[in-house]
Amino acid sequence: MNLKQLAAEKAVEYVKDGMRIGLGTGSTAYWAIKKLGERVKEGLSVQAVATSKASEKLALEQGIPLIPFDRIDGLDLTIDGADELDRGLHLIKGGGGALLREKIVAYHSKELIIIADESKLVDKLGSFPLPVEIVPFANEWTMASLQEMGAKPMLRTEDEHIYVTDNGNYIADCRFGVIENPKELHQTLLALPGVVDNGLFLGLAARAVIGHSDGTVTVIEP
Ligand SMILES: O=C[C@H](O)[C@H](O)[C@H](O)COP(=O)(O)O
Numbered sequence: 025m026n027l028k029q030l031a032a033e034k035a036v037e038y039v040k041d042g043m044r045i046g047l048g049t050g051s052t053a054y055w056a057i058k059k060l061g062e063r064v065k066e067g068l069s070v071q072a073v074a075t076s077k078a079s080e081k082l083a084l085e086q087g088i089p090l091i092p093f094d095r096i097d098g099l100d101l102t103i104d105g106a107d108e109l110d111r112g113l114h115l116i117k118g119g120g121g122a123l124l125r126e127k128i129v130a131y132h133s134k135e136l137i138i139i140a141d142e143s144k145l146v147d148k149l150g151s152f153p154l155p156v157e158i159v160p161f162a163n164e165w166t167m168a169s170l171q172e173m174g175a176k177p178m179l180r181t182e183d184e185h186i187y188v189t190d191n192g193n194y195i196a197d198c199r200f201g202v203i204e205n206p207k208e209l210h211q212t213l214l215a216l217p218g219v220v221d222n223g224l225f226l227g228l229a230a231r232a233v234i235g236h237s238d239g240t241v242t243v244i245e246p
Pocket residue numbers: 048049050051052053104105106107116117118119120121122123126
């Protein structure tokens with residue numbers, strides 16, 4: 025059983041006719057976009073924006089109408105994955121490098137639904153390295169500052185090259201250990217010059233739909 029698919033397809037049930045939808049990124053959001061495409065083919069009317077070039081391509085392949093940002097002033101619902109979440113719906117996102125666009129889209133959505141398999145649900149965040157998006161300029165100094173913060177940062181690579189986000193930036197994957205105070209860490213990171221944003225999503229998710237290995241789906245609401 026594909027737990028990501030299970031959660032994603034359940035979450036797509038929250039999409040109603042006429043809604044403006046944010047499309048997440050990653051291997052779980054993939055299933056939501058596929059399911060939404062099926063519903064559009066059956067006659068559901070939606071307008072959507074994508075959080076990455078990959079999701080934009082997939083949405084177009086599925087026949088989901090995409091709308092430019094200057095044509096709408098916000099979204100009704102965004103469905104997106106996460107790398108880790110706790111029961112208070114604090115999230116780590118950005119494993120796929122899309123955190124900045126995802127956070128902008130989530131912020132401008134009336135509701136963010138997170139979809140995940142049960143392995144992503146943790147008591148406290150921090151096992152998954154926190155992705156921090158940094159500008160390429162003087163990235164060596166930004167990396168050094170992250171190191172001084174105790175982040176043990178690793179510059180993300182892909183095929184032996186530095187990974188570049190859709191926004192032309194780099195990702196530093198940071199190991200802070202257990203994150204006892206996500207809000208404080210979020211603020212500290214944002215205050216560091218060279219840091220564009222980080223993968224902590226706090227106070228953004230309204231609910232999470234979790235797929236379990238026994239075939240059930242649970243919904244967490246904070
Ligand atoms: O940058 C990527 C996103 O934040 C993803 O939603 C996150 O990494 C989870 O991805 P997946 O569903 O592939 O585990």
